[in-house]
Amino acid sequence: MSSRPTGQAEAGMVPRLAPLALPRWLPVVLALVLYLGLAFALFSSAWRDPRTTAIGLDTDPIFSIWFLRWVPYAIGHGLNPLLTNYLDYPAGANLTWSGLFPLPALILSPLTLWLGPVVSYNLLATLALALSAWTGFLAVRRYVPSAAAATIGGLLYGFSPALVAQSLGHPQIAVAIIPPLMLLALDDILVRQHHSFLRSGALLGVLGAAQLLAGEELLAAEAIVAAAGGVLLIAANREAVAARAGYVMRATGMAAAVFIMLSAGPLAVQFLGPQRVVGGSLQPANVYVSDLINFIVPTSLQQFAPRLAVVISDQFSGTLSEWNAYMGLPLLGLLVLAAMTCRRLPIMRLSGLLTVLFSLLSLGVTVHIVGLVTPIPVGLLGMTFGGVRRWVPLRPLLYTFVGIWVALAIVPVVNNLLPGRLMLFVFLFAGILLAGLVDEASRLADRRRKALTLAAVVVALVLLLPHWPFPATQLATPPFFSARTDAVVPVGAVVLVAPYSRGGSTQAMLWQAESGMVFKMPEGYALIPGPRASPPATALGAEMAAVEKGAPPDLAADSLERMRRDLKDWRVQAVAVGPMAHREEMVALFTSLLGRGPRALGGVQFWPDVGLPAQQ
Template sequence: MRRFVPFSGATLAAYVALAVAVFSSAWQHPAGRWVGQDFDPILFIWHLRWVPFAFAHGHDPLISDYLNYPDGFNLMWNTSILLPAFLLSPVTLLLGVVVAYNVLATLALALSAWCAYFALRRYVRPGPAAVGGLLYGFSPFMFAQAQNQPHMTLAVFPPLALLLLDETLVRQRRSPLLVGALIGIAAGFQLVTGEEILAATVLVAAIGIALLALLHRNLIRARTPYALRALGAAFVVALVIGAVPLGVQLFGPQHVAASSGPVQSRGTFILDAAELVVPTRREELTFGAANDVGAKFKGQSEIDGYIGLPLLVLAGFAVVAWRRRPVVQFAAGLAAAVTLLSFGPRLTVAGRTLPLPLPWVIPQRLPFLENILPARLTLFLFLLLALLVAVFVDRSRLPPLAVAATVALALVPLIPDLPFASSASTTPRFFEAGARAVPDGSVALVAPLAGIEGGTTAPMLWQAKADLRFRMPEGYVIHRSGGFTAPQSRLLLFDRIARLGNGERVPPLTGRQRHDIRCTLQRFDVGTVVVGPMRTGRTRTIAFLRQVLGHAPATVGGVAYWPSVLRLSRCT
């Protein structure tokens, strides 16, 4: 134990240092750049600011009308990272929301790797476990998701579930109530961190339990009483922690009806079978022909399943060499099942979908499970591969240098394309200074529109940087309809601004249309209109709003600004 604690601390420090190094393009200017791309991350940046703001001002953190005003939106139906946002509140308030996002993105990889290390310690020595943790926490899956989705890279729950379920189903040495309580606490915390990982873990765990029972049928009777007590305790504790969040999600304001279907279209974000062995633009070691094949993969934002032939060969060797070890049998069987599910409802090879139905056709029709993206199940594949690699390092009779060289040969192809992408936090001075000209808590219409219609999320960043001083009738959120398209996008005001922001030409307004738009402004309680930087159409957008409001805007801090709009836009 005295040697274990220092080694574990050193392992965590090494993982953190590696994550900082990979994300160095953001850490060179941590308040001015964030890790990853420039669309989805702003959603998480907004949530990092919302949670401390909600607690400080007495708002319900699970419901907000600061976006999509006046209807608001249900944060439990959105990737709101409530627990991480709460824990990072001191960083957000002291150093700023962009720094907090970079801390989240960096620690997500390091902590995921560290938890995998702890889980693998149950089966191998510390050194091999550290190698396995490295593979899990810094896998192609993690680097692909780090571009946009920190709720997926903060993947500490799957290895913790592996560790705790091993105790529940196999070892059974500690109190079942204690073990069950720990499972329930972990599941409850995961609920308010990222529901997709929770749902996916439950699915994979159910398959794992069935596989374990199949492999060890003679032990079912002896192990069942303990397991039932532990899992019963886990359910009760998880329900206590998650009762309020789940109640809000299922029955609260702006909840999504079960009949709405999945948020994302089925069959898009799947694992292409060729992706397992074909490197893409996301890897450092790729080439033209491979990139041509990779360009055919569906769901380009979810290309995260590259394993590479060397790692596949190494894992296959471990399975054959130590096939009599129960943990190897289990890892190999579950890895095969997870891979099959990751393919989605139909097998796709190099972009070509074959008429071959696969097991995913079943869970894609079940509540909650239908919103899991099959491609993201490769997270569990990398955890199981990490276990097999750790077994190889731990059990191999090769000289240490030969083992190190073999593992390096398997892992080097997984190095991501460097330098890792980062995005500039470009915010007009008007918002950086707190948007003091906007009445506190009032509604401001900001162009370009934040969301799918406007093709940007930048106004949400500006709102967060202004400490949420104002509400917006727009936002990149999941609406009650179950999609990202806002109901108000059909209204002429929002339709015109979106089209102008996309570079389209629109016909002049008629007198009746101008009247209707003023009524829309009044109906949404818009007190201020602001036009910030836009990729295209800014001049035409300002001209359009000038025609609606009847006078030219003021130019303040890099924005065009109309105050007192409620007085100007009376619908009479």
Template sequence: MTATAVLAAAETRSRSRWRPWHARAWVPATYLVASVALYLGLWASPSGRYLIDSGQDQNQWEWFFAVTARSVTELDNPLFTTLQNHPEGVNLMANTTMLGVSVPLTPVTLLLGPGVTWALVLTGSLAATATAWYWLLHRRLGHSRLAAALGGGFCGFAPPVITHAHAHPNFVALFVLPFVVALLLRLWDGERPLRDGAILGLLLAYQIFLGEEVLLLFATGMTIFAIAYAATRPARARAALRPLGTGLGVAAAVSLSLVAFPLYWQFLGPQSYSGLLHGNAGNDLLAFVTFASRSLGGDDRTAGALAWSTEQNSFFGWPLVIMVVTLAAVLWRVPRARALSITVAVAALLSLGSSVKFDGEDTLIPGPWLLLSWLPLYESVLDSRLAMVCVPAIAVLLAMAVDRVRLLFGLPHWQRTPRLLWTGVLLAVLAPIAPTPFTVVDRAPTPTFFTSGMWREYVPDGGTVVPVPIPSPGDTTALQWQLDSDLDFRLPEGYFIGPGQPDRRGIYGAMRRPTSVLLREVRDSGEGRDVTEEQREQAAEDLRHWDAELVVLGPHPAEDALRYTVEDLLGPGHRAGGVWVWKVR
């Protein structure tokens, strides 16, 4: 019997079988309190506050939640819309709309607004992810409550998860994965492969509607672990092939029956694309021993020089790296620990990308990611995110270490001093990577022209408003105007992933039309342009393409330059409701 099993059995004997629910709820409650504390600034005014580190993503996600709610209530197709990028539209299934939460939370979005949905998804996902991993570690893997609580907390609040908790809820909502692991373990043990396979298929289908990239990374990590573990126990692995094969076959059949059409729409439907290239986006070697921007021991300047604040996927910090290496060496004879250590090492190596970087400089040393980057689906993965595979593997190693040390502490010769020393080591390793509260700012108010409904005097429902500058991945202000107008008008271009030309490779945003390019240049330079007659004719053609009813210029740092240019294109505008407007004739 393993040390973990001995400790779990002893703990089970020492407590009542019918322990009160409140005695078991303290761990999930602690996770929830911690999550709320991180987002307290956002919860003070979900509709009026903005997570500063999210860039333009908060606007995009709130827009996704609102569009999904509208599709549900009006029985529209939730996989496509022309509210952005009119008239071409946006393939929503090919974007991260998280239908798995946006559809069930439709009542919240309609009654309280997409800002509340955004805050609820982020806060709830952190707590739910930590709780689900805690459940797996305690109930399925047999770790003590303390060890499981530590491991679950690490899975929910580790730096690679927190870096996405500003802007990418699809990489925070990881609460389905522990239940997938539990079912895979049941299949490994040969328990009811048909039933468990069917349940697994349902969970996989649901995860696809939460985040496909997460599922691909998870499958990659599980494959690495399975190969490493099977190599240590080949006879046991051969015995498990039949139930595993049966269960996985049933899971694939159930899952595909539910997601076949959405996946067809994603890859072959209108505005689909053939892949998304990121270049060499691997982790810097130095990042692994550096503290993240939003870790207690980190700072923006040091971490920001190595990765964006929303993609610090490998910032575990040097104390944890030392501990993981030590645990791998000490527990190497334990098959599970050996396989976990190999998984951490391989995932970390893959996350280095196609060319290894050190301290911001490309070493030109080929990275192991080259082995996978050419494969279907992997071509669209941001390679640095492979480091997230390390998180649950490290969590299990930590739980194993805590339980083994607790067993040693139970021996007579272990006195108080070693216990305090071990506690101090854990604090020294984990305290510097503890997350700090997220920074929020007041959102810029939407002009009265939109909040009062004045825009309806110029544009019929379903018409197209052309904001200046045109919405893009770098400027999503107009999406908020559209939300505050109940999504009753359409926008050209926008922030989404769609096809480029000529090979339909995925790009962020739309293929920009000439007038959009001109206005963007004016926005960036802050200098107005004297336009040519050819540019006026092009503007007229672009407005016809967008089915434009109205051009609107709101408050902007380059407002004077933009107004000068638009008036040279379209003639004089007039002031209404805090914006400049030009009626398209």
């Protein structure tokens, strides 16, 4: 007798293997690797020579580079890193008002001391997008079971046009790592309440303090977004308020205590310390906003931006780094579809509401259309909320919208927030919506609908691709500053450097940072009382700025005398004229002012032993 196979072999089938169980941490790691690879690829123009090329444009990258070098120098010399008289000597500046990032600067200090502040800045700008996308992934993954869908959601947030634009020179905004974590912490406190209120509250307080030291403007914006989300949650779930209120109050009390304990010092320096900025607006009103057309018209920072689109977007108010609203018609359509398809889920309804709410609030005080400032109040756009009354009572939504709009317009401190930057929160909530739609589509039985939806997602994301190569700035530091500056300049001496550093001009600050902060300067680009971003007005400062722009030097005897008094008041010990426009005229000015010619040293014209010694 011949034996016969049994079981599955009897049916002519290959035995089926059990599904491979992947570790839960693997998608988290793979997402991080993906985002890091994309970020380094995007900024490859700077990473080809990271010591002499900085990611971004204009003066802001140099200001950030300076601060990255200042923090380890200050700590190493027993100085307060939030204050300095190495700029705008002798009065100095309170750096807490200049929108800086002491916590990332502290973390990167070892790299800064090893490879220099330019490399540190490039790494910070690169990690900003990658880690923001990754924490966005972590937040989305809580609400969407599919790791692939969550990866898309994190990608939309971390590499959004908003954060890409801020990467031109605003690390304090581009390092948007904490907002997704703050969302998770607030979800734990307001909704889930699975952990001890002590743990949940302490975590929220730590995140708040970390955000204060990573970018104070984002902390203020997070508070506004959290308040809006809390009001909408209460309005939509009134029956659950009583049961959760006790936990919420205890947890938020704990959060406040931890935040105050960790933040009291920096806040005291900011609001009670020297050179604090009191009164006045730090930014012009109703300028740095989302243009209504920007939602569908790309800027030059998108890879697929037709010439006509760039011509249109160049008319927007503000600057390229603040044109943060581009979404494109395909993504806008998908977000509407996601809101409808996933509306049974509370998180998707809330995300949809907050996406609309903060998209409108990013428009500013009045609507801008192709750069034209119309008289149409953005507050009137609340009339468009009628379609969502099934999701949340209309009155709380309107009150929340109008209240925030008024606060952004007229409330002190809050009115210093730039409305256009609220778009980064819009992209976070849009990432949740898009991930929800992708997750739903992946489970559709209708293959045609599934393919069409996923294809539309691909098209929407492709249209958002950043321009490659990304803008980068070549930095040139004369050997005088990059070598042993302390061999010819006493440590702590006051050196007047041309080109004169002020609002819009930061070259001298780069050279000071590259020298290792050997000398102080009576100049600088930092917010000081006024408020103003340039040093206090002086005859010599004004003359240097004029010569830099092409004016002939004023060598009249009375003018020279006034400028000599400025040198004395600043306690200047040396003068250095580096590579700059109209350099010969600047050298002629100081030759007449000091009564002698310069020494040529390491690419600069240098006058040592000018005047009085500096006071510490």
